[in-house]
Amino acid sequence: MMEDFQNEIIESQVLPSVDHVDYEPIEKNFLYVRLISVGLLYVVITFIVAALLISGEVTFDFPNYWAFLVILLLLGFNMMMAVLSFRKRKFAVRQHDIGYKKGLLWQSHITIPFNRVQHCEVNQGILDRIFELSRLKIYTAGGSNSDLTIAGLSPDRAERMKSFILQKTIHDEEE
Amino acid sequence: MRKSEWNFEIPTRQSYVAIILIIYKFYKVVIRQAWPFILLFLLRRNSEGVDYWFYILILFGLFSMGFGIWSFFKFYFYIDDDELIIEKGIFKKTKISIPLDRVQTINKEQNLLHRLLSVVKLNIDTAGSVKNEFELDAISEAKADALRDLLLSKKQELVVSNEAEYEDSVDQIVAVEESEPIIQLGFLDLIKVGVTENHFRSAGLIILAMFWIFQNLEQAGIEAEDYEGRVPEVDWSMGFYAILFFVAIFFGIAFMVSLVRTVLSYFDLSFWRQGDGFKVRHGLFNRSEYSALDRKIQIVGWENTLLNKLFSIHKLTMKQAASVAVNAKKSIKVPGVNQAHIDDVCDYYFGQSIHKEETWHQVNIRYMYRSLFYSVLLGLVIIIAGILAKQHLIWIGGALLLAHWVYSSVVGYRKLKYQLTDELLQIRGGRYADKNSIIWTHKVQAVRLIRSPYQLRYGLASLKIYTASGPLTIPFLDLDRAISLKDKLLYLVESSREDWM
Numbered sequence: 001m002m003e004d005f006q007n008e009i010i011e012s013q014v015l016p017s018v019d020h021v022d023y024e025p026i027e028k029n030f031l032y033v034r035l036i037s038v039g040l041l042y043v044v045i046t047f048i049v050a051a052l053l054i055s056g057e058v059t060f061d062f063p064n065y066w067a068f069l070v071i072l073l074l075l076g077f078n079m080m081m082a083v084l085s086f087r088k089r090k091f092a093v094r095q096h097d098i099g100y101k102k103g104l105l106w107q108s109h110i111t112i113p114f115n116r117v118q119h120c121e122v123n124q125g126i127l128d129r130i131f132e133l134s135r136l137k138i139y140t141a142g143g144s145n146s147d148l149t150i151a152g153l154s155p156d157r158a159e160r161m162k163s164f165i166l167q168k169t170i171h172d173e174e175e
Numbered sequence: 176m177r178k179s180e181w182n183f184e185i186p187t188r189q190s191y192v193a194i195i196l197i198i199y200k201f202y203k204v205v206i207r208q209a210w211p212f213i214l215l216f217l218l219r220r221n222s223e224g225v226d227y228w229f230y231i232l233i234l235f236g237l238f239s240m241g242f243g244i245w246s247f248f249k250f251y252f253y254i255d256d257d258e259l260i261i262e263k264g265i266f267k268k269t270k271i272s273i274p275l276d277r278v279q280t281i282n283k284e285q286n287l288l289h290r291l292l293s294v295v296k297l298n299i300d301t302a303g304s305v306k307n308e309f310e311l312d313a314i315s316e317a318k319a320d321a322l323r324d325l326l327l328s329k330k331q332e333l334v335v336s337n338e339a340e341y342e343d344s345v346d347q348i349v350a351v352e353e354s355e356p357i358i359q360l361g362f363l364d365l366i367k368v369g370v371t372e373n374h375f376r377s378a379g380l381i382i383l384a385m386f387w388i389f390q391n392l393e394q395a396g397i398e399a400e401d402y403e404g405r406v407p408e409v410d411w412s413m414g415f416y417a418i419l420f421f422v423a424i425f426f427g428i429a430f431m432v433s434l435v436r437t438v439l440s441y442f443d444l445s446f447w448r449q450g451d452g453f454k455v456r457h458g459l460f461n462r463s464e465y466s467a468l469d470r471k472i473q474i475v476g477w478e479n480t481l482l483n484k485l486f487s488i489h490k491l492t493m494k495q496a497a498s499v500a501v502n503a504k505k506s507i508k509v510p511g512v513n514q515a516h517i518d519d520v521c522d523y524y525f526g527q528s529i530h531k532e533e534t535w536h537q538v539n540i541r542y543m544y545r546s547l548f549y550s551v552l553l554g555l556v557i558i559i560a561g562i563l564a565k566q567h568l569i570w571i572g573g574a575l576l577l578a579h580w581v582y583s584s585v586v587g588y589r590k591l592k593y594q595l596t597d598e599l600l601q602i603r604g605g606r607y608a609d610k611n612s613i614i615w616t617h618k619v620q621a622v623r624l625i626r627s628p629y630q631l632r633y634g635l636a637s638l639k640i641y642t643a644s645g646p647l648t649i650p651f652l653d654l655d656r657a658i659s660l661k662d663k664l665l666y667l668v669e670s671s672r673e674d675w676m
Contacts, residue, residue, distance in 0.1 A: 096665075096669040097665060097669060103626075105627075105628045105631075106625070106626070106627055106628070107624075107625070107626040107631065108623060108624070108625050108626075109623065109624040109625075110621055110622070110623040110624075111621065111622055111623075111661065111665055112620070112621040113621075113665060113668045113669045114669075115668070115669060115671075116619070116620045116621065116668065116675065140620040140621050140641065141496060141620055141643040141675070141676070142620030142621050142641030142642060142643060142646070143641065143643075143645065143646070145639075145641065145646065146620055146621040146623070146641035146646070148621070
């Protein structure tokens, strides 16, 4: 199979492009997971600030409710970003590699060839379980920064992708 | 290959002098961990009364000595079928078996103690994680060589029987006879390297070491402040010249430190091509020998410092595949090499591929603009603040910094170039220094395209290319260019039949 394009002349115009592929969105439910985890983070922050204010460890020159207003504002901003960036999370499985895009202001688009995959696993956090979602994690030898996690897949889908990738990597190695 | 006088199939112990080394290693660990306490103890010895601590220390010493001897007698290694097996442990018995075809490199190391006892430490590294690496503390050099030859030849047989297509490369790996070194550094070369080291780094190391000593003393209950009275008062009103004087002395010390360090650690350096890999040996007191197989080498790079340019020498590094945490240990470093040496090494490692030339591309000029913008902004803030506060030192320093930043931005942009052929990706760069990195395209693990808000606005992107020994970055490319580079790299990786390791 590989021989088919072994010695072709390479012109970038004819190369299969990572950009002209239909990227698939992740499950809608994952938005709730994101929003809830952002919300939980702010609940913790609010409690800490409240505890500091009540115990008198920290005092502000301005009225205390201002601090909570700021927290509320930040929460709103984070929630908004979570909603807006949600649609930017997309992935594509091709014949020879898997790609994952994310980010609204800071965009990142990583592609991992199957013949460089070390192993992959499917896992589930507590929130994921509630919303019936799974995460697919793909490891390479390029260190943790080049590992790829696709969150918000249906468990069935994640498992199928995992076995597809594993079968692909074995197949590529044997060749 | 020499006929082995030793039969490695029966369980063998290490050389008897290993006992000394085991004990030495143990004491070293203890002293390194607890030296502030030991120092404290010694300082307090003049207090009166019976010193129970003294006896406890002796008892502890004797006990660990017995422990060392015992564990020596419980340590065996042997080869069983296709596995190297190690058995050890007094209370908790461990048996490690290493399939021979997984053995990656075998390194000999000899520190001062080893040399006095004429033994070597053998370091056997496998494809797995750090835990799969193991050491024989002390065996005689002849035995170490015999074992190494045996391991390599056994490994060969396995590779041959498993994969027929490897046949051509077989003879090369077994070759253990030492040929002419590609690089050899004499004393004068080392002086050149030492003199032109990055002395700023040595200065930084000295400051770090001082901090570390203070911290440890504090932990042991010795407060540096207690001794403040004994240190002669420094009269800071002496002003500018005094500061200059101290800085000069400090850099003088840093200079000496880097010179001595270089000469000691790289003394009598030799660098060989050996089979399908490279081997380097150096050191005056601590002799170390490292090997790197071509397969394991991921990034070949060389760089110089501003001072290095005086003698046109570079430092060559060959980074091997490893988890990022142990990266530094896994790269072979050869200082003081000239361009001819580098060309030789590249010829060996990359073969004909290195001679295929493509055009060198530059990144987008906004890379410079953006850097200039921040340089000028920050520089002006410092200068204006200095002038307003009437602090001459601050605004002069700010002006110097500004000049440095502006120079770095312009030169950093102009030097940054990359070239991609079907086989190799090369990146050049550097500001005061020159930096070069080359990788085989088939050793790329993953490619990431990154866009910051600024880059989004101007249609730019950066590429991060991950390898098994760290990432390479090409910043500020035009988006089209970045995408086509990424496509080409992925195509090359996916269509390649070469293993990355």
